Amino acid sequence: MVRIAVIGAGAAGLSAAHHLLQNGCEVKIYERSSFVGGQASTFEVLKDIPLERGYHHLFISDTDIIELIDHLGLSSQLKWIPSKVGTFTRGKTFKFTTALDLLKFSPLNLIDRLRLGFLSLYLSKISDWHNLESSTAVNWLKNFGGQNIYDVFWEPMLQGKFGKNYFSQVNMAWIWGKINTRFASRKGFLAKELLGYPLCSFGTVFDELVRSIKKKGGIVELSREVTKIISLDQDQKVKIISELKADTWQSPTKHDFSPETIEFESKEKNIHTDEFDAVIVTTPSYVFSNIIDNIPQDYQTSLLSQNYLSAILLILVLKSPLSEYYWLNIADRKIPFVGVIEHTNLADPSNYNDKHIVYLSNYVSKDDPLLKKNHKDLLDLYLPHLKKINKDFSKDWIEESFYQRVDAAQPIVGINYSSQILSHETPFPNIYLANTTQIYPEDRGTNYSIKIGKKVAKLLLTNINKTLY
Numbered sequence: 001m002v003r004i005a006v007i008g009a010g011a012a013g014l015s016a017a018h019h020l021l022q023n024g025c026e027v028k029i030y031e032r033s034s035f036v037g038g039q040a041s042t043f044e045v046l047k048d049i050p051l052e053r054g055y056h057h058l059f060i061s062d063t064d065i066i067e068l069i070d071h072l073g074l075s076s077q078l079k080w081i082p083s084k085v086g087t088f089t090r091g092k093t094f095k096f097t098t099a100l101d102l103l104k105f106s107p108l109n110l111i112d113r114l115r116l117g118f119l120s121l122y123l124s125k126i127s128d129w130h131n132l133e134s135s136t137a138v139n140w141l142k143n144f145g146g147q148n149i150y151d152v153f154w155e156p157m158l159q160g161k162f163g164k165n166y167f168s169q170v171n172m173a174w175i176w177g178k179i180n181t182r183f184a185s186r187k188g189f190l191a192k193e194l195l196g197y198p199l200c201s202f203g204t205v206f207d208e209l210v211r212s213i214k215k216k217g218g219i220v221e222l223s224r225e226v227t228k229i230i231s232l233d234q235d236q237k238v239k240i241i242s243e244l245k246a247d248t249w250q251s252p253t254k255h256d257f258s259p260e261t262i263e264f265e266s267k268e269k270n271i272h273t274d275e276f277d278a279v280i281v282t283t284p285s286y287v288f289s290n291i292i293d294n295i296p297q298d299y300q301t302s303l304l305s306q307n308y309l310s311a312i313l314l315i316l317v318l319k320s321p322l323s324e325y326y327w328l329n330i331a332d333r334k335i336p337f338v339g340v341i342e343h344t345n346l347a348d349p350s351n352y353n354d355k356h357i358v359y360l361s362n363y364v365s366k367d368d369p370l371l372k373k374n375h376k377d378l379l380d381l382y383l384p385h386l387k388k389i390n391k392d393f394s395k396d397w398i399e400e401s402f403y404q405r406v407d408a409a410q411p412i413v414g415i416n417y418s419s420q421i422l423s424h425e426t427p428f429p430n431i432y433l434a435n436t437t438q439i440y441p442e443d444r445g446t447n448y449s450i451k452i453g454k455k456v457a458k459l460l461l462t463n464i465n466k467t468l469y
């Protein structure tokens, strides 16, 4: 039987493993954290209640993960809920739930509001994005929408997603992808957007997927970090060296929904070596470049040229709701966070003991001073600003708070990005790469990781079958 190793038990790795097992392979998954789900994993926010480390929802166009949820028998848990979106600017919150709300967006004059509406509609009608990627979003939006709409609407949105250092590099095809997914989640231009959320949590979806993987004979090794991948010349097999590690995920939270307890022994006993016919790597590109042995210089340069942002999240469990919005873009740069995502305005508070759960989010580059701040520093920095959003907010509302940091959370997609995307096939025989840098022009998301996991598994099977017959 063909033996395959999958590195990473996030959406892409689990999806690849699932597909390989369905096709009769023997599969071992290595995951350095003590839990599965990667960026979409959960922690225990309230007793026995899981919550994503970073807010998560689905769009109607996310068909690969919707199918998977159905396949796992969890479709009754997936709820589609009208989203409530707003923008906070000039001391006020403006509703942005339907296209008609745009007409009331007073920071723009009426002509600019209409122009913004037509521009968004025009972008949603473009079917071929290729011509858009040679222009930065900044230049394209200024040229086609004008400086004022850019300053008031687009720049805060771009800075919110890509931070001050990188937003000007992002190409226009990325904005096109974003607008298209949002339009696809509406039933008509004037209709409300619907967002999906599995009430059992994304973590439970991945735990269920692991159960299915194990039932088919798959092995899932948690808290096991791959430290070296060696391509063996003689028989084109691949050697994996891994080490049992304490959790490397940046999280002060005490409890994770981890199915196994790990005993840590001496360093030598913690190191394992194993050999496989092929390997699928789903780690960020810079991790792959560190662990692959004998890397050619040009391939290393390509892997390391991929820049990512980290996500920093402060999660508050409140007695009272902060706002009526699920998603509030903060377009006021005096406020030190860029998004307020009130999860319980998507999933009902009754699922969380009637508490209200709010994420305050930032995306930052590795040199951003925010990364040096700890949980308490962030509370001190952020909380005074919440009164701007709800004048009644008081610190007494906070019952619990959590800090989460997710590295490699957002790849930066610069101009002509499609020509820089690395192939799933690497320079090493039988070693494949499937990570978020290869998702384009759509924004990265669980759906697309499930999709590339399946795609790379199919490619591997086709190639292996060619060598066998």
Ligand SMILES: Cc1cc2nc3c(=O)[nH]c(=O)nc-3n(C[C@H](O)[C@H](O)[C@H](O)COP(=O)(O)OP(=O)(O)OC[C@H]3O[C@@H](n4cnc5c(N)ncnc54)[C@H](O)[C@@H]3O)c2cc1C
Binding pocket: 007, 008, 009, 010, 011, 012, 013, 030, 031, 032, 033, 036, 037, 038, 039, 040, 053, 054, 055, 056, 057, 058, 224, 225, 226, 227, 282, 283, 284, 287, 291, 311, 406, 409, 434, 435, 436, 444, 445, 446, 447, 449
């Ligand atoms: C704040 C935030 C909000 C998001 N919101 C949404 C949303 O609303 N909807 C949506 O669909 N998506 C959302 N996403 C994106 C989505 O979570 C990711 O795109 C997706 O989960 C990525 O899956 P992946 O398997 O490709 O990568 P990852 O989840 O990063 O998985 C890679 C895995 O590899 C492991 N690993 C790394 N190095 C090693 C090693 N050396 N050895 C062993 N294991 C290793 C990691 O621990 C990790 O588990 C969000 C992400 C963030 C950060």
